[in-house]
Every structure is written in structure tokens, then in C-alpha cells.
Amino acid sequence: MNVQAGRRAMPRRRLYSGRSGGAKRLREKSERKLQQSVVKLVICLSAFLVLLALKFIFPSGAEAVSRHLASGLDCKAAFSAIGKAITSGENIIEVFKGISLGGFRKDPQGSDTDTPEPKKAYPEPGNTPDVRSQNGDAGKTSSGISDGAEAVEAISVVDILDETDLPAGKTLSPDGPGSESADLAGDQSDDAFRLDQNDEYLEELLLRLPTSEFEDMTGTSENELPENVSYDYYVIEFDYTTPLKGNITSAFGYRKHPITGNRSFHYGVDIGASKGEIVSAFSSGTVELTGYNSIYGNYLFIRHKDGIITFYGHCSKILVDEGQLVRMGEAVAKVGSTGLSTGPHLHFEIRNGDMILDPLHYVSPES
Amino acid sequence: MKFGRTEVTPGFFLTVAVLLFLDTENLLLYGLLAALIHEAAHIGAVKACGGGIAGIRLSAAGAEIVLANTFCTPYLHEALIYMAGPAANILTAFTASWAGGIMTSTELYAFAGLNLTLGLFNLLPAKMLDGGNALRSVCLHFSGRVPAALTVAGIVTVLLLLAANLYVILIYGVNISLLLAAAYLLLSALTERRPVFRGLSNDRI
Numbered sequence: 001m002n003v004q005a006g007r008r009a010m011p012r013r014r015l016y017s018g019r020s021g022g023a024k025r026l027r028e029k030s031e032r033k034l035q036q037s038v039v040k041l042v043i044c045l046s047a048f049l050v051l052l053a054l055k056f057i058f059p060s061g062a063e064a065v066s067r068h069l070a071s072g073l074d075c076k077a078a079f080s081a082i083g084k085a086i087t088s089g090e091n092i093i094e095v096f097k098g099i100s101l102g103g104f105r106k107d108p109q110g111s112d113t114d115t116p117e118p119k120k121a122y123p124e125p126g127n128t129p130d131v132r133s134q135n136g137d138a139g140k141t142s143s144g145i146s147d148g149a150e151a152v153e154a155i156s157v158v159d160i161l162d163e164t165d166l167p168a169g170k171t172l173s174p175d176g177p178g179s180e181s182a183d184l185a186g187d188q189s190d191d192a193f194r195l196d197q198n199d200e201y202l203e204e205l206l207l208r209l210p211t212s213e214f215e216d217m218t219g220t221s222e223n224e225l226p227e228n229v230s231y232d233y234y235v236i237e238f239d240y241t242t243p244l245k246g247n248i249t250s251a252f253g254y255r256k257h258p259i260t261g262n263r264s265f266h267y268g269v270d271i272g273a274s275k276g277e278i279v280s281a282f283s284s285g286t287v288e289l290t291g292y293n294s295i296y297g298n299y300l301f302i303r304h305k306d307g308i309i310t311f312y313g314h315c316s317k318i319l320v321d322e323g324q325l326v327r328m329g330e331a332v333a334k335v336g337s338t339g340l341s342t343g344p345h346l347h348f349e350i351r352n353g354d355m356i357l358d359p360l361h362y363v364s365p366e367s
Numbered sequence: 368m369k370f371g372r373t374e375v376t377p378g379f380f381l382t383v384a385v386l387l388f389l390d391t392e393n394l395l396l397y398g399l400l401a402a403l404i405h406e407a408a409h410i411g412a413v414k415a416c417g418g419g420i421a422g423i424r425l426s427a428a429g430a431e432i433v434l435a436n437t438f439c440t441p442y443l444h445e446a447l448i449y450m451a452g453p454a455a456n457i458l459t460a461f462t463a464s465w466a467g468g469i470m471t472s473t474e475l476y477a478f479a480g481l482n483l484t485l486g487l488f489n490l491l492p493a494k495m496l497d498g499g500n501a502l503r504s505v506c507l508h509f510s511g512r513v514p515a516a517l518t519v520a521g522i523v524t525v526l527l528l529l530a531a532n533l534y535v536i537l538i539y540g541v542n543i544s545l546l547l548a549a550a551y552l553l554l555s556a557l558t559e560r561r562p563v564f565r566g567l568s569n570d571r572i
Binding site for chain 1: 368377378380381383384385387388389391392393394460461463464465467468471473475476477478479480481482483484
């Protein structure tokens with residue numbers, strides 16, 4: 001016996017008891033209810049069809065509305081990171097922490113606005129800027145600056161990757177003097193971290209970097225580069241080596257992102273290798289920062305001479321500590337697939353101050 | 368609108384339409400599949416405990432299983448029936464994550480993450496969620512009454528969801544997903560008309 005059968009028994013008893021007026025009222029009530037249900041159904045089905053039609057006829061409009069209402073949280077990337085952490089041995093709490101700290105921003109610059117993202121024009125042949133002089137300042141500043149907006153540049157892309165990347169107790173808050181950000185700066189003064197002295201660009205950068213690889217750049221010309229990116233060859237005047245031998249699975253430049261499927265810019269080179277293989281230091285230097293990021297997994301930064309900084313991501317294990325001096329070729333990490341990654345590989349970046357360079361000018365993983 | 372023993376309310380169509388409209392990452396399909404696994408596990412558990420299903424009602428608030436009103440089961444079985452849904456989601460999450468690792472599929476990882484999130488969300492100790500209902504059954508089994516702390520836990524859950532939504536708005540911008548979840552829990556708790564009696568009759572799971 002089901003629930004509905006049990007409920008029908010009540011009005012039937014009332015009918016037999018001779019209350020015909022009550023039965024009529026019941027019938028009217030039932031008809032009214034039915035009419036209301038039909039009206040509700042028609043309204044909801046109409047809304048269903050209208051929304052469905054809008055979605056397929058104006059997909060870009062639907063996407064804009066969705067983006068506006070559903071915020072910049074990249075749900076799919078976040079769910080993927082959670083799903084991957086379940087069996088990959090990653091700390092799932094760290095993944096949730098990464099989400100809570102804004103590590104899965106779909107489009108932090110709000111590209112749904114009318115103003116397009118500023119792009120840096122790729123230099124025309126014969127009009128290449130003097131890379132040495134352009135980048136020389138960055139190299140100089142990164143080694144020790146104490147004041148002003150120029151000093152803020154010294155923080156560089158690598159230093160301000162994101163607060164999610166910073167070790168506990170190290171923040172890059174715009175609190176100015178007295179903030180704990182000085183921990184990261186070493187001998188740099190607190191003033192160097194005052195974002196209020198800086199233009200919007202750096203602040204934007206602070207938010208953009210962790211998910212920069214997910215940024216949809218569909219329609220962007222090959223000749224247009226994201227800011228802080230250069231294909232130019234900058235002469236590095238010290239010895240260096242290839243950190244890992246293996247196949248190049250993704251080179252520096254525009255590509256179809258393996259996770260989002262969008263055309264986006266890849267800021268480093270991916271070198272495929274077996275899990276656990278040793279990653280060595282590009283050159284001698286100091287381990288600037290190590291940590292875990294929900295995108296790049298276990299990572300580390302090494303600061304070398306002349307403002308050159310190298311970044312190693314998706315490692316299974318970091319073998320060095322912050323502040324440790326390392327020599328060229330010294331083991332610093334092990335290959336892994338932590339963070340958002342589709343298999344064991346090393347994500348390797350070279351940065352000159354705030355400029356991200358093409359690593360394949362300097363390393364030859366496949367040779 | 369009825370299809371056999373399945374009743375579909377107009378609100379269900381509206382909810383699906385809105386979700387379909389807002390879904391730009393094809394997560395709706397995964398979400399529906401995860402919900403299906405969740406409800407199938409509940410039904411399987413009911414059947415395993417000797418119960419019958421009178422019907423399924425799909426509304427704006429999700430799926431509602433109407434049990435045969437003759438079904439009466441011990442409170443601990445009742446708790447197991449409630450836990451079957453989240454357990455199935457968590458098990459699916461592990462399986463999909465493992466398969467995702469083998470096939471290096473981010474789609475499977477996303478499905479795994481969604482299942483885990485759904486399973487954990489349903490374990491929250493709010494009245495209309497499986498976690499709250501299972502706790503209620505356990506309390507009834509051991510003490511014969513529902514402690515006031517359970518109501519407090521439900522309210523705290525709703526408040527925490529609201530706070531979490533506020534936090535997400537601050538970090539990511541406008542996002543009403545947690546707000547909707549909190550509103551759903553709040554409304555469900557306010558409109559709940561279920562008497563506390565032994566058995567699962569006409570209960571929602």
C-alpha cells in the first residue's frame with residue numbers, strides 16, 4: 001500500500017456520510033489546485049525552454065551572465081584539485097586552503113568587462129629593445145633595494161606569487177612598515193612591500209599569477225604577449241645547467257591548456273620524467289621560497305645572481321630548505337605530479353626580475 | 368507531473384534550467400550523476416532493510432524519496448540508510464580519483480571532487496541533511512529523544528555556511544552557491560512538518 005492510496009480513503013468516507021456540500025467544496029478545491037499546478041508547470045517549463053534557448057542561441061551572453069553571477073571561482077579546476085588530492089597523496093586540507101585563499105580564480109581581472117586586458121606588443125624584428133639594459137635594473141634591484149616604487153619592483157613576480165604560496169607567518173600585506181612581509185625580504189626594508197606606493201599593475205599581478213596559466217587568451221594574436229613575458233634572449237653571465245633531462249611536454253608560449261582546454265599562455269617549460277627523478281638546481285643560489293600551491297603543487301624558487309630566479313613546480317618532494325645555499329646541479333627536489341597536473345613532470349620557469357623568460361633559451365632537456 | 372511513481376514538480380524544471388544556464392563548465396551533468404548515485408544508495412539501503420519505495424519526488428530542493436508508510440525499522444538501521452548516500456558519494460570519489468590517476472583525466476578528477484564535496488556537504492549536522500538525520504536517529508536509539516544540541520548544530524551549520532559564503536564573496540566576488548545552500552537548509556528546517564516517530568515513514572532522504 002502506498003501513501004497516496006491511504007490518503008484517498010479520507011474524502012471517500014466523507015462522501016458516504018452525506019455531506020454533499022463538503023464534497024463539492026473539496027472538488028472545487030481540488031480543481032483549483034490542479035489549475036494552479038498547471039499554471040506553475042507552464043510557467044516553469046516556459047522558463048526552462050527560454051533559458052535553454054538563450055543558452056544555445058546566445059552562448060556568449062549566457063556565459064557573461066554566468067560569470068557575473070557565479071564569481072571568479074573556477075569550480076572545475078577546484079573540483080579537479082580536490083578529486084586529484086584524494087588518491088595522489090596530496091594534503092587535501094591544503095587544497096581546500098588553496099581554494100579558500102583564492103587560488104582558483106577563474107578570471108581575476110574580470111575579463112567580462114568591456115576593457116580588454118592590456119597586452120604588451122611583441123617587438124617587431126629589428127625593433128627589439130636592449131634586453132640587457134632593460135633587464136639590468138631588475139637584476140640590480142632584486143639584490144637589495146630599500147625605498148620607493150622602484151623598490152616594489154624588486155619584489156618581482158617571483159616574490160609576490162601569491163599569499164597562498166607564502167610560508168606561514170609570511171605575508172605580503174600592504175600594511176607597510178612593521179608587517180611580517182619583511183621576513184621574506186631578508187635585508188630589504190618594509191617599505192619595499194608597500195603596495196600603496198605602487199601602481200595598480202603590481203597589485204593586479206599579485207592576484208593574477210597563481211592562475212595565470214588558466215587565463216583564457218582565445219583570440220589573442222601570437223604577436224601579443226602577456227605582460228612581463230619576453231621571448232628575448234637575455235645573456236646570463238654565470239654557469240648554469242639543465243635541471244632535468246626528459247621530453248618537453250609543453251613549451252613556453254601559447255598553448256591549449258590541458259585542463260581548461262582554453263588557449264592560454266604557458267609561462268615555463270614542462271619536462272616530462274618519472275616520478276621521483278632528481279631535479280637539480282639551474283645554477284648556484286639561495287633557496288628563496290618553498291611551499292605548496294594548489295596549482296603548482298610542491299614548488300621552490302631559487303634566487304641566483306643578477307636577479308635571475310628559477311621556479312620549479314609540481315614536485316613530489318622538496319629536498320632543500322628556505323635560505324639554504326645550493327650549488328649548480330645540486331639535487332633540490334624530486335619530480336612529481338602535485339597540484340594541477342596531468343602526470344609527473346617539472347614545470348620550470350626562469351625569471352629575470354619581473355620578466356619571465358623562455359627557459360628553452362638556456363636549458364636543453366631533450367639533448 | 369507524474370511519470371509512473373516519479374513525480375516531477377515545476378520547480379525542478381526551473382532549477383535545472385537555471386543550473387543549465389549558469390553551468391559553463393559542464394559540471395551539471397556530473398552533479399546530476401553524483402545526485403543519482405546518492406539517491407540510488409539510499410534506495411538500495413532502504414531495500415536492504417526490508418523497506419519499500421512509494422515514489423520519488425523531484426522538486427526544486429532536490430530528490431525526495433517517499434517511503435512506503437508500512438516501513439518501520441530500528442533507529443540504527445535508519446541511521447545507516449541516511450549514511451548510505453554520502454558513503455556512496457565518498458566511495459565514488461575515491462574510485463573516480465583512482466581512475467583519473469590512471470587515465471590522467473581531469474574530468475574524472477572533477478567528478479571525484481564533486482562527489483566528495485556532495486558527500487561531505489550531506490554529512491553536515493543540519494536537520495534536512497543526511498548527517499543531521501543520522502545523528503537524530505542515533506540519539507533516538509540511545510536516549511529515546513532528540514537533544515536540543517542537534518537543533519543548535521543545525522543553526523550553527525547554517526550560520527557557518529552563510530559566513531563561508533560571505534568569505535567566498537570577499538575572495539572571489541559574487542557567488543551565491545553557499546547562500547542558496549544555507550537558504551535551503553533554513554527553509555527546510557522551518558517548513559519541516561515531520562513528527563518524531565519511530566520509523567522512516569514519509570521521510571526525506
